[in-house]
Amino acid sequence: MTTIDLDSYGFPKSSGIFETIKTVDGAPIALGRHMRRAVESALELGIGIPSEEFIRSEMIRTLSENPHAIGRLRICLGQNLFHITHDSYVENTEPARLNFYSQTVIGSIHKMFPYDDRFALIEAANDEGYNDCVLFNDKNEITETATANLAFLIADQWVTPPITAGILPGVVRAIAIEECGVKVRPIHISEIPEVESAFMLSSLRIAQPISHIGDMKLKIGDASRDLEEQIRSHSQPVSVG
Template sequence: MIWSDGRLRGADEPLVSGIDHGLTVGDGVFETCAVYDGTPFALTRHLRRLRRSAAGLGLPEPDEDEIRAAAAAVLAAAGPGAGRLRITYTGGPGPLGSYRFAPQEQRPTLIVLAGPAARAHASRAVRVPWVRNERSAVAGLKTTSYAENVVALARALELGADEAVLANTVGDLCEGTGSNVVVERDGELLTPALSSGCLAGITRELLLEWSAEAGEPVREVGPGELPYAVLEEVLAGRAHLTLCGSIRNISPVVALDGVELSAGPVSLRAQAMFQERVADRLDP
């Protein structure tokens, strides 16, 4: 189901202008929420991040009330089959170059969609040769400029995996194309700090918060503490890898570069804990 410009739309209706800056130069931001029983999970946190991403790009602040109303409309229309909610917010019609119209001339585009989602309790990953630039102007922002993720994920799918894992420019483990990464080593779950260039994932954020409340050993690491080479330890069975994201939730990696692996015990506890918390509170 699709909502745009104040109402529900058919799948074949035109929605945006051919000169929308989100299409011409990727000038937009987005959020994806899991949906449980017609309710988007952690919507308040997702909207907070959408505002941060929009501000980081220099877009006008999104109208939260409008987004909530649009989300309610598409989820009601979609019915019980909805598994994800997608919110896309772009700069709207603009010049063909990278510069924008003056603020008073901007007309941002908002599109909200609901559709099915397949959740996997385990993941299969591969390493790829490309890196995240932790010094990029859009590092940490969830923008619609996803072409490098498309390329990396296509490589993963070609190799029989469902996610690609990337380093950053200084050789630290960073993130997946659509997930944060967690390494289980020596009885701890370790995740790269946001300074690595990774996205401030909502699932990652909740994993850190809920694990602290439950007394589980989960923490961010400092620079250099999780080099990309830690994946060699994962392949050797001395460490374990887990992915987390809005649709995956907490998903242990059971294969890396085609090598079958086991999930770590702390990762499995974190997975169970997260699912219990999700069931208790849908907008934490």
């Protein structure tokens, strides 16, 4: 197999799209959704990708050669590039603490690498004692965090920002909308004081409760536990096939 030069975050030193998928005992979660997103992005960006049979065979080989009880399967695709890894993943067991990033950040509807800018946002948040940061667009609408979609409980309704606000169409976000009753609407930063509870939604954390946004403490109660249970019940691992 051709050796691929990797950056400090484990991505190929080139550009392309990628999917990060949580695995449980070698079975990926929401594999079909991830691959549909990758195919759609590749078509829109003009990136040629290998056949489905090849990708599945490489997944099976990689999962077999690198077994983990809980894992992170990462697939990188670019022009004349295919790179796949499976590493151990340590699950988050504590609620997240978020702050606000002070500048407008333009999001992408495609999950692309290099990913250095997003890791830089995480590091900046970590330097201030937080796990991640809430981002907003030029309309002062909430978008996402550096690495996750967001869901807020406002006036007894779970809501998440629309793709048009400038966010990645996350796989778990789609599950929350289609299966768990989360509504889509713009969320202005002025509404943050009205947020009762919140989640970070992503393929690895699935649904991680948020305990604080800045100094504001959020509730993690029955409504949060119910939504988390729903999302996780619709995010079960499946066989590669």
